[in-house]
Amino acid sequence: MEKKFLAQKSNECRIDILQMVFNASSGHIGGAFSAIDIMTYLYFHKMNFSKENYLDNSRDRFILSKGHASAALYACLAHKNIFSRNELSSFRKIDSMLQGHPSRKTTPGVETSTGSLGQGLSFANGCAMALKMKKINAKVYCMVGDGEINEGQFWEACMTSSRYSLDNLRVILDYNHLQIDGFIEDIKNPSPSKMRFESFGFHVIEINGHDFDEIDRAFEEADGVQKKPVFIIAHTIKGKGVSFMENNVNFHGSPPKKEEYEKAMKELSDV
């Protein structure tokens, strides 16, 4: 793993995300910044997914169940050359291929449409089950948000993951502790999360979701797990990378003002 390369890549993606949301005057920066390090690791190191094979059944699949972090997904796909980086400036605008939330029909490389929360893991399970039936040795990665898992369907899907022993599936929880109305602990607390997911039949790994060494160790460990789905609890920071956005719920779904944008851009450019 080239840690320096990944750090640089995720920083470039953060800059793109910031620009996209600022240009669109809307979008979700906080949850994109908390997710982007893991997504960078998956797209630029771990996954078998490229411009050449992204339509092949043998590809690895990443499903962004927390679809509001779409800017992070688009930045990754653009940096993978699935589509031109020029497209990023059209994010959330009329006639754009880059919809507010991921849309499979309009955006190449998007596995399925997400954004109505709690639905991505069911899709991921179906992929993993179907890949096993076809004896295709590909992995399915599904990222869920910690607010998202308030949804009941997610827990239905967890039971399916273990029922079918989906060891080709890795669920990643972006545990940034904030949802729109505040701290998740004040709304529907998923803690004790490790115990919960273990009791649902997962092999659970807890990591710092911004540390590439820990991220790498977790996904390597996951590859050795058999007959069980893997659940990676990634402790993350909402708004990670820009000091005044970190742990600040105001940047969940509101775009930065001009001064904030410039300040954030300076911070990211100085990295």
Next chain:
Amino acid sequence: MSEKKSLREAYGKTLVELGKEHEDIVVLDADLAKSTKTELFKKEFPERFFDMGISEADMIGTATGFASVGFKPFCSSFAMFLTGRVYDQIRNSIAYPHWNVKLVSTHAGISVGEDGASHQCIEDLALMRAVPGMTVLCPSDAVMAVSLTKKLYEYESYAYMRLPRNELDSLYQESDDFKIGKSVVHSIGKDITIIACGAMVSIAKKTLMRFKSMGIDAGLVDMYSIKPLDKEIVREVLKTSKGILTAEEHSVIGGLGCAVAQIASAEKRVMMDFLGIEDSFGESGTPENLFEKYNLTEEAILKKGKILYDKL
């Protein structure tokens, strides 16, 4: 009286037939396989059958995952739990990303009977019609259910088909062909034409001679494809008939009647009326009791048809 046959039995058997021919068909159910008759497929192809348990939302999502890898999934449950309960999953997980998933419900309408209103879905056609790009089918006999199940397999998009719990009169021959987007014209009336679907077709058919004896020339169209609707036939009916009466085992809000009215009213001045369940829930009772109480009978059709005729 013609022989009665089960449409869900026909569906289950056809799934088995399709399973023998096509390896890419998978079937998912939500703990109702015995009732929906997908258990016939389960028995034959256990490795391609998935009982998702009582979690319809998860079933829908899992089916889309299968579709993405190249399978052709059929999902079944009762109409109540396959549409209303999972409207958002159907809209956002199937339709918006455009996955080729087939939804076939059983126990639609009030003919569910004794289980009562919680299990009597009378708004599934309205809900499914409203989903962008959704195809909506409502067969009227077992032969048609077989034919449409096969058509669904071949159809490269998402679709919904509703089947009743109880058996329905046999209307058609095995040689008859039923295409998505078409209809069956039994006759076109000089005065009125009844456009019906599902269980109401055979009931309406029995009224035609009785209308004649009342001096009313009535016709009948079996509009099994609610969406896309056979617009040509609606226009054809309007050339001859002065009035249209729609009949469906469904709420009068948003189902077949509304679909027909949308086409007819844009075409020419036409008097219409709508037979279906008025804005209310059903209740427990035998299917016969319920059809009687909720005016889904020959008498109710005759009465509404006469009032319509008198206004023409």
